[in-house]
Amino acid sequence: MVLCFGTRGGNMSRLRGLAERDPRAGFRAERGDCGASVPQGLLKAARKSGQLNLSGRNLSEVPQCVWRINVDIPEEANQNLSFSATERWWEQTDLTKLIISNNKLQSLTDDLRLLPALTVLDIHDNQLISLPSAIRELENLQKLNVSHNKLKILPEEITNLRNLKGLYLQHNELTSIPEGFEQLFNLEDLDLSNNCLTTVPASFSSLSSLVRLNLSSNQLKNLPAEISGMKRLKHLDCNSNLLESIPSELAGMESLELLYLRRNKLRFLPEFPSCKLLKELHLGENQIEMLGAEHLKHLNSILVLDLRDNKLKSVPDEITLLQSLERLDLSNNDISSLPYSLGKLHLKFLALEGNPMRTIRREIINKGTQEVLKYLRSKIKDDGPSQSDSVIETAMTLPSESRVNVHAIITLKILDYSDKQTTLIPDEVFDAVKSNIVTSINFSKNQLCEIPKRIIELKEMVSDVNLGFNKLSLISLELCMLQKLSFLDLRNNFLNSLPEEMESLIRLQTINLSFNRFKILPEVLYRISTLETILISNNQVGSVNPEKLKIMENLVTLDLQNNDLLQIPPELGNCVNLRTLLLDGNPFRVPRAAILMKGTAAILEYLRDRIPT
Incomplete structure (x- = not known):
């Protein structure tokens, strides 16, 4: 009792x-x-x-x-x-x-x-x-x-x-x-990411309280139009699927603030007339070829626009409609020039790496966002582009009568023999240089299995080399002798290592190794103290050495997206010079996505807090 x-x-x-x-x-x-x-x-x-x-x-x-x-x-x-x-x-x-x-x-x-x-x-x-x-x-x-x-x-x-x-x-x-x-x-919060889903039930529209929906890393080929019925949805993540298009009804989701569509098969940018609150739009690693005014005119509140790794050839003047824009990622596209009006935006971050940029000198791009914007503003003329500007644009786009673009050599100091699908560079390409000064080489989008040996003839002048989208499986010593090299693009090849002799590239500032077969961050990179940007996304990198990275005092950008990192060493938080650290698409469990979304500073702080005392 x-x-x-x-x-x-x-x-x-x-x-x-x-x-x-x-x-x-x-x-x-x-x-x-x-x-x-x-x-x-x-x-x-x-x-x-x-x-x-x-x-x-x-x-x-x-x-x-x-x-x-x-x-x-x-x-x-x-x-x-x-x-x-x-x-x-x-x-x-x-x-x-x-x-x-x-x-x-x-x-x-x-x-x-x-x-x-x-x-x-x-x-x-x-x-x-x-x-x-x-x-x-x-x-x-x-x-x-x-x-x-x-x-x-x-x-x-x-x-x-x-x-x-x-x-x-x-x-x-x-x-x-x-x-x-x-x-x-x-x-309110539903996470179905990293499963084997091929469809989303139309009945999902009845989940009227849902605020966050994560469908990333599945096998979705389309989204049901009914998904627009989620009137409270703020965060929709559809990264890493097989989406070829987005239902137009998605544009009616008035509460949507964050939309992730990276790593799909989108060819066209969707329009968002009703998404007045949309703050972040992530469309990287798709097949989008065009960015038009109709895609931009409704994005009044957008803060982040990610268009990296697409097939864009130009940026429209209407980009200035995005007055709230803070971060714009255009890296790894086919953009050769930017509208000078872009300089009017108050961007905090602008990524241009991996584009065949011809109207802006590489040294300006390497100095960072504010220098690029300053340069663009200086070129704005009230009465439109000057005659010299028009000449430059024509020189870039007019095809030369010969197989070699002599105009580009004389006017822009570029030796361009790209997108020819050739297995070797003909001697006449190098012969065309003659006594002219060439600072840039573009041999991208060919079928090269090795680097042309005659590249060594330009070792005293070349600072920019693009060998992306070829079939290179090793780097020759000739490349390591380009003493003035500051920018090197090797993305989309078959590389799994770099020669130790690359240590002699004492002016190298940017290297792009994305879409290769690296399983570790090449050791030689740790010893190139001038490096400011390392892009090694979409490989199989399983580890990095935070102690060696910390010594790289000039390194400000490190892109490790879509690799095989099972854990992020807390000591990486000590690399306080990093301004951009990209880790999405790796199989690690911490830091969680919520931390990654907050940006580099938050990631580094999170990691520092977990360093064993």
Whole structure:
């Protein structure tokens, strides 16, 4: 009887209710079967706080004492029959938060229903292949994290969790979404990234409370037009899919603020007439060929526009409509000139690396955003471009009558023999230089398997070499002898190493190694102290040396996107000179996407805070 007088908050009725559903439940002594994996002190604390964290305890199954924590008499009650006021176990708090992540669980039992008060269940980073049907009884659940498991299907019972606000299913093996998913009408955050989904149900439009939806790294070829029904959606991530187009209805999502469409197969830029709040639009690594006024005129609030690694040939004057724009990434396109009006924008970051830029000298681009904008502003004329400007534009675009663009050699100091699909550079190309000064070489978009040996003839003058989009598997020593080389583009080749002799390139400031086959950051790069920009995205890089990077005092841009980095060393946070650090598209788990979105300074600060003391 003493138990009845001491109860509060209906715990007794709760215990009776569980007893009716589970013949093992009731005022039974808690079995001492938890062992060292779950200390009694931890269970005791959980009864007071309502929270139990069993993360990283090497568990292959959840001990019974965890499921029955609010059902059985605690072990310590049998050892101490005279309870003090602070030891009244019957006044225990229902377990509301259970974390059993980073273990070796392959399944959960239906005993899960013995914890009906749970509001948070975190079981990420296990080996679960399914969820029990009893999950339907966790009607109070608000957050469920089952990410980084091996789920192939979701039980239909999950649609019974009507109070769910956050559902995290990323990094599983899901191929479909169960019927009735739209019944989760309180859902605000849904992460389905890194699965095997090929379609998104049209019924998703009923998820009217959804604020954040992550569908990245699946196999989606299209999005349903009904997705526009998510009137509260602010963040939509569709990176790394197979999307060839975007439904026009997407333009009607008035609350949309962040839209990620990187690494798809888009050929055209969508228009966004109703997306007045859109702040970030990420379209990098697609096949977009044109940027027109119609694409820009509605982006009044845009802060970030990412168009890197596309096929753009020009930027329209209407870019000045984007008065709020702070970050513009145009790197790795086919842009040869920029409108001078771009200088009117108040950009904080402008990326132009990897373009055959001809109207702006390479040394100006290498000095950074503000110098480029200053240069463009200085060229603005009230009465339009001068005659000399027109001559330069014509010289760049008029095809030469000969096979070699002599105009470019004389006027722009460029030896251009690009996009010929040739396996070797003819001697007449080098002969055409004669006594002229050439500072840039562009042999990109050919079929070169080796670097032309005659390139050494230009070693005293060349500062800019573009050998991108060829079939190079090694770098010859001739290239290492270009003493004035400051910009080197080797993207889209078959390279997996760089020669140690590159250390002699004592003026090299920018190197582009994207889309090759590197598995590590080449050691020789750490020894080129003049390097300011290293672009090595879309390789297989598995590690970097933060101590050596820290010594590179001039390095301000490091692009490591889409590699195989399983972890980011905290010591990288000490590289305080970095202004742009790009890490998206790697399989590491921390820093999380929310940190990456905040930019380089936030990433470095996060990493520094985790350096062991």
